[in-house]
Amino acid sequence: MVGDTIVDWYAGAARDLPWRRPGVDAWAVLVSEVMLQQTPVARVEPVWREWMDRWPTPGHLAAVAPADVIRAWGKLGYPRRALRLRETAVAVVERHGGVVPDDVAALEALPGIGTYTARAVACFGYGQPQPVVDTNVRRVVARLVHGWAEAGNARAADLTDIGALAPTDTARATRFSVAVMELGALVCVARTPRCGACPVRDRCAWRLAGSPVHDGPAKRVQKFAGTDRQVRGRLLDVLRAAHEPVDAATLEPAWDDAIQRSRCLDSLLTDGLVEQTADGLFRLPA
Numbered sequence: 001m002v003g004d005t006i007v008d009w010y011a012g013a014a015r016d017l018p019w020r021r022p023g024v025d026a027w028a029v030l031v032s033e034v035m036l037q038q039t040p041v042a043r044v045e046p047v048w049r050e051w052m053d054r055w056p057t058p059g060h061l062a063a064v065a066p067a068d069v070i071r072a073w074g075k076l077g078y079p080r081r082a083l084r085l086r087e088t089a090v091a092v093v094e095r096h097g098g099v100v101p102d103d104v105a106a107l108e109a110l111p112g113i114g115t116y117t118a119r120a121v122a123c124f125g126y127g128q129p130q131p132v133v134d135t136n137v138r139r140v141v142a143r144l145v146h147g148w149a150e151a152g153n154a155r156a157a158d159l160t161d162i163g164a165l166a167p168t169d170t171a172r173a174t175r176f177s178v179a180v181m182e183l184g185a186l187v188c189v190a191r192t193p194r195c196g197a198c199p200v201r202d203r204c205a206w207r208l209a210g211s212p213v214h215d216g217p218a219k220r221v222q223k224f225a226g227t228d229r230q231v232r233g234r235l236l237d238v239l240r241a242a243h244e245p246v247d248a249a250t251l252e253p254a255w256d257d258a259i260q261r262s263r264c265l266d267s268l269l270t271d272g273l274v275e276q277t278a279d280g281l282f283r284l285p286a
Contacts, residue, residue: 002144002200003167003176009199010179013186017041018049019124020178026100026125027092028052033117033124034085039076047076059098061089067284070273071240077229079236080271083285084112102126120177129173131163136184141165143188147205149214150190231255231264232273236284239274245281 018024019032031051035044051072055061061069066083073082088110092100100121101107107118116134123130138151141161162180166173187194195201195211206212224230234254238246248265255261265282268274275285 001167002203003165003180004172005199006165006179006183007167007172007175010175010182014179014182015041015186018045024125026102026121027056027058029125030088030100030113030117030121031085033120034081034088034112035076037081038078043076047072047074055089057098058089058092058100061086062093065286066272067286070236070284074240075233077233079273081112083272087111088113100125102128104130123174123177127171127174129166129170130177131159131166132177132181133158133162134181134184136181136188137162138184139190140180140184140188143193143206144200144204147209147212149206149212150216152216228260228264228267231257231260232268235261235265235268236273239282239284242283245277245283247281251282 014020017032019028032044032048035048035051054072055064064086066086069082069086070079073079076082091110092098096106101110102122102125104115104118104122107113107121108115113121116132119130119132122128123132133154135151138154138158141158142148142151145161145165165180166176183198187198195204195207198204198207201207231254235251238251238254242250251261251265252258255264265274269276272285274282276282
């Protein structure tokens with residue numbers, strides 16, 4: 001069966017990632033999943049280690065100020081995730097006695113936790129045989145099952161497709177969820193898939209069809225230089241380094257374009273990543 005073959009491959013090919021090691025609890029898994037959203041593993045791992053050393057439980061994180069988590073988030077990007085993670089910790093403490101729930105519905109009810117993260121925590125944190133679908137998994141299924149070069153937009157059928165490939169044994173089905181994700185991350189990659197190293201290449205519909213090129217619209221490549229994301233990051237860098245609230249003039253060297261700088265500062269205030277004091281100075285949320 002395809003699922004068993006992928007699980008067997010994973011046994012020898014898996015990366016040694018700290019959040020996958022035995023004894024890692026559901027909170028550590030949840031933190032890793034939030035950090036890994038749109039962020040490479042190499043950037044996440046050192047921050048995750050520092051984070052878990054400082055805040056090993058939801059209760060530890062819930063007790064600190066938002067400014068502390070924004071500083072600790074550093075350069076991971078999309079810093080609203082840091083605030084959402086703290087909000088999640090507070091909710092876990094208030095609703096579940098400080099223990100991350102093992103039920104998918106209860107996990108989805110936490111702030112900032114969507115279907116993917118909820119299923120990942122239930123599966124990787126609690127050993128439940130949940131189908132877990134991320135971008136890598138969708139690409140594997142698109143090629144292996146449907147013969148498509150790319151997965152396209154997310155589909156309601158994605159969970160059914162991946163669930164149909166999973167082994168029937170509960171333990172192996174749980175292992176399959178991470179194994180197929182790893183296959184997409186290491187072998188069935190987007191631009192230059194390593195088909196020769198794929199354990200299921202002889203059963204891949206896309207490869208058997210001659211590896212046809214994608215005939216749909218090209219994916220837009222998101223640029224970073226000059227975007228509001230870059231400006232927001234520059235402004236946050238100044239505030240992370242500041243020990244006291246700063247005035248608007250202190251933020252000016254972060255970005256030359258005054259209009260864009262002002263727009264981005266306003267957006268940071270709206271998102272709760274920055275706050276303005278009564279005397280008009282700026283700081284990370286206290």
